[in-house]
Amino acid sequence: xxxxxxxxxxxxxxxxxxxxxxxxxxxxxxxxxxxxxxxxxxxxxxxxxxxxxxxxxxxxxxxxxxxxxxxxxxxxxxxxxxxxxxxxxxxxxxxxxxxxxxxxxxxxxxxxxxxxxxxxxxxxxxxxxxxxxxxxxxxxxxxxxxxxxxxxxxxxxxxxxxxxxxxxxxxxxxxxxxxxxxxxxxxxxxxxxxxxxxxxxxxxxxxxxxxxxxxxxxxxxxxxxxxxxxxxxxxxxxxxxxxxxxxxxxxxxxxxxxxxxxxxxxxxxxxxxxxxxxxxxxxxxxxxxxxxxxxxxxxxxxxxxxxxxxxxxxxxxxxxxxxxxxxxxxxxxxxxxxxxxxxxxxxxxxxxxxxxxxxxxxxxxxxxxxxxxxxxxxxxxxxx
Amino acid sequence: xxxxxxxxxxxxxxxxxxxxxxxxxxxxxxxxxxxxxxxxxxxxxxxxxxxxxxxxxxxxxxxxxxxxxxxxxxxxxxxxxxxxxxxxxxxxxxxxxxxxxxxxxxxxxxxxxxxxxxxxxxxxxxxxxxxxxxxxxxxxxxxxxxxxxxxxxxxxxxxxxxxxxxxxxxxxxxxxxxxxxxxxxxxxxxxxxxxxxxxxxxxxxxxxxxxxxxxxxxxxxxxxxxxxxxxxxxxxxxxxxxxxxxxxxxxxxxxxxxxxxxxxxxxxxxxxxxxxxxxxxxxxxxxxxxxxxxxxxxxxxxxxxxxxxxxxxxxxxxxxxxxxxxxxxxxxxxxxxxxxxxxxxxxxxxxxxxxxxxxxxxxxxxxxxxxxxxxxxxxxxxxx
Numbered sequence: 001x002x003x004x005x006x007x008x009x010x011x012x013x014x015x016x017x018x019x020x021x022x023x024x025x026x027x028x029x030x031x032x033x034x035x036x037x038x039x040x041x042x043x044x045x046x047x048x049x050x051x052x053x054x055x056x057x058x059x060x061x062x063x064x065x066x067x068x069x070x071x072x073x074x075x076x077x078x079x080x081x082x083x084x085x086x087x088x089x090x091x092x093x094x095x096x097x098x099x100x101x102x103x104x105x106x107x108x109x110x111x112x113x114x115x116x117x118x119x120x121x122x123x124x125x126x127x128x129x130x131x132x133x134x135x136x137x138x139x140x141x142x143x144x145x146x147x148x149x150x151x152x153x154x155x156x157x158x159x160x161x162x163x164x165x166x167x168x169x170x171x172x173x174x175x176x177x178x179x180x181x182x183x184x185x186x187x188x189x190x191x192x193x194x195x196x197x198x199x200x201x202x203x204x205x206x207x208x209x210x211x212x213x214x215x216x217x218x219x220x221x222x223x224x225x226x227x228x229x230x231x232x233x234x235x236x237x238x239x240x241x242x243x244x245x246x247x248x249x250x251x252x253x254x255x256x257x258x259x260x261x262x263x264x265x266x267x268x269x270x271x272x273x274x275x276x277x278x279x280x281x282x283x284x285x286x287x288x289x290x291x292x293x294x295x296x297x298x299x300x301x302x303x304x305x306x307x308x309x310x311x312x313x314x315x316x317x318x319x320x321x322x323x324x325x326x327x328x329x330x331x332x333x334x335x336x337x338x339x340x341x342x343x344x345x346x347x348x349x350x351x352x353x354x355x356x357x358x359x360x361x362x363x364x365x366x367x368x369x370x371x372x373x374x375x376x377x378x379x380x381x382x383x384x
Numbered sequence: 385x386x387x388x389x390x391x392x393x394x395x396x397x398x399x400x401x402x403x404x405x406x407x408x409x410x411x412x413x414x415x416x417x418x419x420x421x422x423x424x425x426x427x428x429x430x431x432x433x434x435x436x437x438x439x440x441x442x443x444x445x446x447x448x449x450x451x452x453x454x455x456x457x458x459x460x461x462x463x464x465x466x467x468x469x470x471x472x473x474x475x476x477x478x479x480x481x482x483x484x485x486x487x488x489x490x491x492x493x494x495x496x497x498x499x500x501x502x503x504x505x506x507x508x509x510x511x512x513x514x515x516x517x518x519x520x521x522x523x524x525x526x527x528x529x530x531x532x533x534x535x536x537x538x539x540x541x542x543x544x545x546x547x548x549x550x551x552x553x554x555x556x557x558x559x560x561x562x563x564x565x566x567x568x569x570x571x572x573x574x575x576x577x578x579x580x581x582x583x584x585x586x587x588x589x590x591x592x593x594x595x596x597x598x599x600x601x602x603x604x605x606x607x608x609x610x611x612x613x614x615x616x617x618x619x620x621x622x623x624x625x626x627x628x629x630x631x632x633x634x635x636x637x638x639x640x641x642x643x644x645x646x647x648x649x650x651x652x653x654x655x656x657x658x659x660x661x662x663x664x665x666x667x668x669x670x671x672x673x674x675x676x677x678x679x680x681x682x683x684x685x686x687x688x689x690x691x692x693x694x695x696x697x698x699x700x701x702x703x704x705x706x707x708x709x710x711x712x713x714x715x716x717x718x719x720x721x722x723x724x725x726x727x728x729x730x731x732x733x734x735x736x737x738x739x740x741x742x743x744x745x746x747x748x749x750x751x752x753x754x755x756x757x758x759x760x761x762x763x764x765x766x767x768x
Contacts, residue, residue, distance in 0.1 A: 102486030
């Protein structure tokens with residue numbers, strides 16, 4: 001990505017999101033409109049300067065972005081709808097980033113939205129004849145396999161994995177945007193309903209409805225330099241569709257994506273002060289500690305137990321509460337992560353603030369079907 | 385689009401497509417694989433040099449592109465799935481174009497696919513609570529309103545509109561990729577089943593399954609300069625969501641998109657030697673003659689009657705037979721147009737060749753719901 005990586009700087013000028021939850025009385029379009037309006041208002045940019053829209057959505061039907069822009073009164077802008085499974089929001093940001101870095105546009109609205117409560121709950125309508133899914137390899141089943149493989153390879157107990165949920169619930173306590181904010185104990189997590197042995201209900205992220213949005217700009221907007229958060233690197237990767245079956249504890253697509261992101265940002269894992277990672281299940285966060293280079297292979301549970309990834313530790317992970325507490329409206333998740341990291345770097349999240357955070361990372365990945373964890377992955381590194 | 389428009393040249397290195405039709409025994413993934421393989425083979429580029437994929441698809445479910453790339457054996461490339469209703473294929477090309485022009489990638493595979501026969505026929509599952517559709521404003525109804533509005537405003541007879549289908553069937557006769565290639569008369573078109581008065585069945589494009597693909601490259605590949613077709617401009621536009629209701633004969637989004645495309649390519653309508661336009665209905669082609677500047681407002685039927693848009697005329701339109709003969713698998717259509725225009729400029733389409741064509745235009749537009757003809761529009765101008 002030489003030319004674009006050396007292209008113009010791209011700043012996050014504004015952030016906005018809805019609370020995540022089940023909102024049966026609100027349409028996906030209305031959720032999108034609210035998140036986008038918040039981002040525009042926070043950016044203090046005249047909405048008429050927004051030149052284009054990039055919109056991540058999986059289950060919203062045709063032209064989800066156009067419908068939101070219509071309700072925003074932002075007419076006539078080119079809009080591109082993007083789908084990359086659980087990484088749809090991150091992919092929309094990556095496409096918008098190329099467009100701004102390359103000079104195609106100066107100011108772009110990026111939006112992610114999905115309303116999973118419209119789907120009726122339960123197994124998602126994947127519209128596929130994938131043989132793995134037909135035989136029961138749903139996402140909880142996949143994470144159960146990962147959990148077993150991890151413990152078999154590195155040791156540890158399921159209760160230590162469950163501690164991810166305990167940490168993230170503690171983090172979410174002060175996050176008004178999160179769906180589940182009540183603290184839980186390891187005992188609570190273990191006592192919740194068994195979904196796919198050894199994964200219990202509270203080890204899996206819940207469904208949700210929600211939207212998140214950022215405004216990208218080629219120029220610094222705010223006079224306060226801390227408010228001008230720069231996108232240092234933006235990476236989309238897809239999997240090799242085979243690696244995961246060899247070793248369920250090594251998410252190949254994340255390993256490759258983050259290596260490229262570190263290189264393009266000229267940063268390394270030691271530079272990351274705060275991270276939002278794709279904790280679709282408790283075990284996922286443990287595996288991603290390692291894949292993202294936050295600790296050594298097999299050291300994930302020790303990293304967690306040490307408190308390093310807890311607020312106050314050396315590298316707080318998912319200060320928002322992550323997917324485990326927010327829930328996971330596919331198109332919105334990647335941008336909700338970027339909203340949280342941006343606000344952390346701005347120093348505006350109060351109780352859950354990572355003091356002095358200068359560099360942050362957002363990681364989303366998905367499409368665990370058709371190969372394991374291989375469909376799409378995005379990594380964004382942001383800096384003051 | 386200053387920086388990108390002045391960015392690196394982008395060439396179409398290879399083209400491929402499947403025949404369009406109803407293929408109940410082939411999956412959308414298989415159709416996509418065949419089109420992509422054809423484009424790669426024609427490009428004579430080592431498939432290992434393909435760095436990324438941009439894939440337009442509407443009804444294929446999650447990660448349609450990843451599934452095709454898996455079957456192609458092209459693993460680990462970043463893939464972005466794009467949805468923009470009937471312009472999904474054109475939008476995928478536009479996103480790929482930005483990525484190559486800006487230097488993000490040197491070689492990219494662009495693919496469009498959809499399999500409408502999986503949807504069971506009839507009204508498409510739009511997954512929307514749009515009040516217009518609920519009250520019967522389906523696409524044929526919309527084109528019926530346009531036909532009536534056009535004839536009321538400018539005069540003319542429905543039989544003159546039906547002549548679009550007659551011309552395009554004549555063009556499609558030698559196009560092995562088209563679904564309907566039997567010549568028809570105006571009487572045949574008028575005698576076909578009434579769909580939405582005065583629009584008869586043969587005035588509407590049929591459903592179809594199919595895929596189309598191009599390989600984009602930042603470098604000239606072929607030693608024969610005629611084979612190096614350049615993308616001179618690439619435009620995505622969305623509508624104002626109101627203009628169409630004021631005057632059904634003026635497709636505002638197309639007017640704006642083509643003005644930008646002409647400006648960026650430093651070309652005008654008089655420079656266009658061959659065009660593929662979005663004839664989703666017979667009246668649509670007439671209206672787009674005018675919107676694209678091929679003739680004056682209200683002159684569309686005279687332009688058709690003069691033979692100007694027929695093969696052998698001054699500006700042949702839809703030499704492939706267009707959507708009316710190919711059918712319209714939404715994600716594939718925009719790229720099928722680009723495949724045809726590219727081959728025309730290369731001089732390789734034999735019986736339906738536009739002699740000496742040096743500059744061509746491809747136009748797709750869609751999302752007539754949520755406003756009329758306003759969801760998305762793409763225009764690409766290609767040149768030798």
